[in-house]
Amino acid sequence: MVFLGIVPMTVVKAVILNSYEKRAVDVRTAEIQNQCTILCNQLGDLGYLKGKTSEVVKSELDQLSNIYDGRVMLIDREFRIVEDTYGMDTGKTIVSGNVIRCFEGKGISHYNAGNRYIEVTAPITGADSEKTEGVLLVSISTDTIADSLSVLRGKARTVEIAAVLILSILAWAAGSGTVRPFHRITRSIEAVTEGYDDNYLHENAYTETILLSEAFNKMLGRLKVLDDSRQEFVSNVSHELKTPLTSMKVLADSLLAQADAPVELYQEFMGDLSEEIERENQIINDLLSLVKMDKTADTMNIRTENINALVEKILKRLRPIAAERNVEVIFESFRPVSAEVDEMKLSLAITNLVENAIKYNKNDGWVHVSLNADHKLFYIEVADSGIGIRPEETEHIFERFYRVDKSHSREIGGTGLGLSIARNAIVMHRGAIKVFSQPGEGTTFTVRVPLTYVS
Ligand SMILES: Nc1ncnc2c1ncn2[C@@H]1O[C@H](COP(=O)(O)OP(=O)(O)OP(=O)(O)O)[C@@H](O)[C@H]1O
Ligand SMILES: [Mg+2]
Structure with missing residues (x-):
């Protein structure tokens, strides 16, 4: 200046x-x-x-x-x-x-x-x-x-020196005035870094600093949400892992407390113990696939797959479970679809959806799976004639460990991780998943995934 x-x-x-x-x-x-x-x-x-x-x-x-x-x-x-x-x-x-x-x-x-x-x-x-x-x-x-001339030159020099002095002072004043709000922002950010409580930024000296503060606060809010969900996740995980353990401990202790328990009681309790172990195992497996999904976010194993065959394979695996409750599983394919997907992850997602459709169904109900595509996307729809989900619950079912109606869900069994895993897998394909449900009538999940993978 x-x-x-x-x-x-x-x-x-x-x-x-x-x-x-x-x-x-x-x-x-x-x-x-x-x-x-x-x-x-x-x-x-x-x-x-x-x-x-x-x-x-x-x-x-x-x-x-x-x-x-x-x-x-x-x-x-x-x-x-x-x-x-x-x-x-x-x-x-x-x-x-x-x-x-x-x-x-x-x-x-x-x-x-x-x-x-x-x-x-x-x-x-x-x-x-x-x-x-x-x-x-x-x-x-x-x-x-x-x-x-030399007199004039002397005068000009004096004016010049005075001007330089004045300009320097003005420049210093203006400069430090301009930079001060940014210093304040830096200090606030440093304070926040040491541990974020409610230390939000309020720097409104210029439009730029207002925008900067807002962007920073938004990021801080997001960090808080992430931090909260991480804490919630950890406490949920430990809770979920402890529940079967507590049951096992109770079962084992009550057997030990009876000096000469009949063999039948032993067999019954051992059966219960085995079930709890199976449940614990299931939770750990689900958690592992969720963690694996998070970790491999940038290592998608993309290949061109025949989606019709992929869905058929999943349904073949699940039909025996459906048969137990006499639930009919129907597959309707509108056209042959081949798309660039990670077979393992997409299968995980569809398996979870169909599994739910069977689990949360009525006896003698039906599950309708359809596959369609246009020039850009393919669509998979999983509809069922099951118990349905209340509107206020639909926004939560994709959260980790969230299960509707704990008591009812308890007897059906599950960890509440399935939909979270499914959504992760779909989002990693740059796709989307949506749910429509009518309590008592049934539920429809729609999945939409691009035919070509964009990294
Ligand atoms: N098709 C459906 N019909 C009715 N309710 C459903 C359906 N799918 C999911 N839900 C509800 O959403 C909850 C979350 O589903 P999610 O698949 O995430 O967990 P889960 O099935 O309980 O356990 P798991 O981890 O074994 O899949 C379920 O507990 C259930 O209450
Ligand atoms: Mg499930």
């Missing part, structure tokens, strides 16, 4: 000083040329160079010399110096370019800035002839101009 201020100032200073010098020299030169013209006319008329002398002319030459603080010389055709107001070179010969050119009839003026003088030559023509009879050579010092 200071630099930006100084450059134009220096340029302006140089321009002003230069044009002052040029103008002063021009004015002085013009004055002298004028004087010379007048004198030359007089000298020519008098025939001064033809031997006639005049005290008047002499004194006029002296006057010119005095007024302008310079030297006046009169030179005749033989390049002899006839008059010299300095009286030093009278009678000597002078041969200079300017004098020679002047004899050709051209008056010349020349400014020598280095040696600080102006030289003016003017031709003297006789009264009767047009021929140049002599040359008037005036050289005057420009010391006065140089002096005024």
Whole structure:
């Protein structure tokens, strides 16, 4: 900023000083040329160079010399110096370019800035002839101009220094004022990094800082949500893992407490124990596939798969479970679909959906799976004639460990991880999953996945 201020100032200073010098020299030169013209006319008329002398002319030459603080010389055709107001070179010969050119009839003026003088030559023509009879050579010092210039320069320097000082102070004030809100933001962010409580940013000095604060607060909010869900997840996991263990402990303890329990009781309790172990195993398996899914978010194993065959395979595996409750599983394929998917992950998702449709169904109910596609996406729909989900529950069923109606779900069995896993898998394919349900009538899950995978 200071630099930006100084450059134009220096340029302006140089321009002003230069044009002052040029103008002063021009004015002085013009004055002298004028004087010379007048004198030359007089000298020519008098025939001064033809031997006639005049005290008047002499004194006029002296006057010119005095007024302008310079030297006046009169030179005749033989390049002899006839008059010299300095009286030093009278009678000597002078041969200079300017004098020679002047004899050709051209008056010349020349400014020598280095040696600080102006030289003016003017031709003297006789009264009767047009021929140049002599040359008037005036050289005057420009010391006065140089002096005024140096005074001006000094003044300009003072102004310049003052301006630099003022600009520096202004720049410092403006700069620190501009940066201060950002410093505050940095400090707040550092404070937040040490542990986020309710230390939200409120920096509203500029639009930029407001936007920055808002973006930061949004990110902080998201972090909090993530942190909360992580904590909730951990506590849910430990709770879920402990429940079967508690049951096992109770079963084992009550057997141990009876000294001579009948074999039948042993067998019954062992059966229960085995079930609890199976449940524990199921939870751990689900958790592992969820963790695996999170970990391999960027290592999708994408291949072009025949989706019809993939769905058929899943249904074949699940039909025996459906048969236990006499649930009919129907597959309707509208067209052959092949798509770029991770077979393992997509299978996991569809298996969970169909499993749920069978689990949360009525005896003698049905599950309807359909597959369709357009030029961009393929669609899988899993509809059932089951118990349905209440509208206020639908937004939660994709959460980890969330199960509708704990008591009822308890007897059906499950960990509440299935839909969370399914949604993860679909989202990793850049797809979407939606649920429509009517309590008591049935539920429909729709899945939509791009035919070509975009990483
Ligand atoms: N088709 C369905 N009909 C009715 N309720 C369903 C259906 N699918 C899911 N739900 C409800 O959503 C809850 C969450 O389902 P999710 O698949 O995530 O867990 P889960 O089936 O209980 O356990 P698991 O981890 O073994 O799959 C279920 O407990 C159930 O209450
Ligand atoms: Mg499930």
